[in-house]
Amino acid sequence: MDRMNDENWAELRSQCERVSTGAQLLTPLSERPFGIEATADDRILVRFADSTEERPLWREQFGVFDEQLEGGAMAIDDLQPGVEPYAAVISLSESYTVDDESIVTAPDDATGGESPFLVSAAEARTPPERVHDDAILLAHLVERLEIDDLASLDSMDTDSLTDYYVLASDVQRGADGVRSAARDELLERLGPDQELHGRFGTVRRTTRERRRPKDDETVLAALDEHGIPREWVLGVDRDKLDVVLSVTDLADDDVYDTSEDVYVQKTAVDEDEKYSRLQGLADRIEDLENADGEALEDELEAIEDRLEEALTAN
Structure with missing residues (x-):
């Protein structure tokens, strides 16, 4: 029996179209992230984030996968690489669910649109994207609260001060990760005593000796x-x-001589709230399509021109 009939195919397409913009699915074994680009009468088009490869997932092949589930379940460990995207997408359907080891035909238990292979848009962002987003949120908070110097912190309400600390911590942590990756790449390009110059600064290879005792x-x-x-x-x-x-x-x-160091520890970060706030800012920027928006764009271009002139002069 072919359960991938017109009704079930339409339902699967509908679930795919409801996936939030920016959210991704992970292939069950290789954990390759991919997004759903579009759906059609005979295919679902996906794009892999690690290679930008586009690939059609054919309705006919979903039917073959469905037939292989005739016994009611398929072990995830038995999935072939070419089948993994089909398994991830079909898990969105109202007809299937996933336990720890198998994809199971279970219309009574399945929740359409939910899947353990689905990653929210907030969680799907790359490390550079997270640094970018956190920096925007921090800059907006600094502007909104009019934080001119450190002395102004004593007049800040506790909630805002907490957000200020958390965002600053997230920016620092994310920037350290991005900086480390950039450092490793630069070391591949830098020769001994060589300097590399960018628009914003200069770097050079430096060697420090670190000693540790032998056995x-x-x-x-x-x-x-x-x-x-x-x-x-x-x-x-x-x-x-x-x-x-x-x-x-x-x-x-x-x-032991014992002393106490008191410090503030960040114990939780609400990524969903940060992402929601970021989307709100993005929507506001997008709405600036009137004269005010054009004026802001002209002002930004003027700032960039002045910066370019200053850098060239130096």
């Missing part, structure tokens, strides 16, 4: 060879000291 046996043998008393370099091993504390009646205060 204990080698170090102690070298000391003995030169007549150096071992006691000069032997110290307390903290790991071994903690073991002693755990198995004896030795008190912490006997061997």
Whole structure:
């Protein structure tokens, strides 16, 4: 029996069309992200994020996949690479559900439009996109709250101060990740004592020596060879000291000086709220299609021209 009839095909297409803009599906085994570009009478067009490859998923092949589910389930580990996108898409249907190990035919239990392979638009963003978005949110918050200097923080309400801290932390963390990736790529391009110049600055290869002791046996043998008393370099091993504390009646205060450092720890980030706020800003920018929007665009172009002139002059 072919369950991929006109009604079921229309329902699957409808679920695909309802997937939020920017959301992606992951292939079940290889975890390749892809988005749904369009649907048609005979296919669903998808685009893979890691290669920008477009690929049609044919209705006929969905029917073949459906026939293979005639027994009621298919083990995810048995999926072939070419079948994985079909499995991810069909999991959106009202006719199927996914347990820990299989795709299961279960119309009574399935929830149309939901899938463990579906990643929200907020979560699907790449690290550079997240840095970009967090920086925009932080810049908007600084502008809205009119934060001119650090002294103005004492007049900020607690909720806003918390958001300011969280966004600054997220920008720093994201920028560090992007910077590390850029550093590794630059090291491939930089020769010894070479400098590379960009519009905003200059970088060069720098080498620092980092030393760490060799194994204990080698170090102690070298000391003995030169007549150096071992006691000069032997110290307390903290790991071994903690073991002693755990198995004896030795008190912490006997061997440790204890102090407290008080700091603010970020314990949670509401990515959905951030993304929703970002979409609101994007919608407002998009609405600037009148004279005010054109004036703003002209002003930005003028700023860019002045920056270009200043950089060229230097």
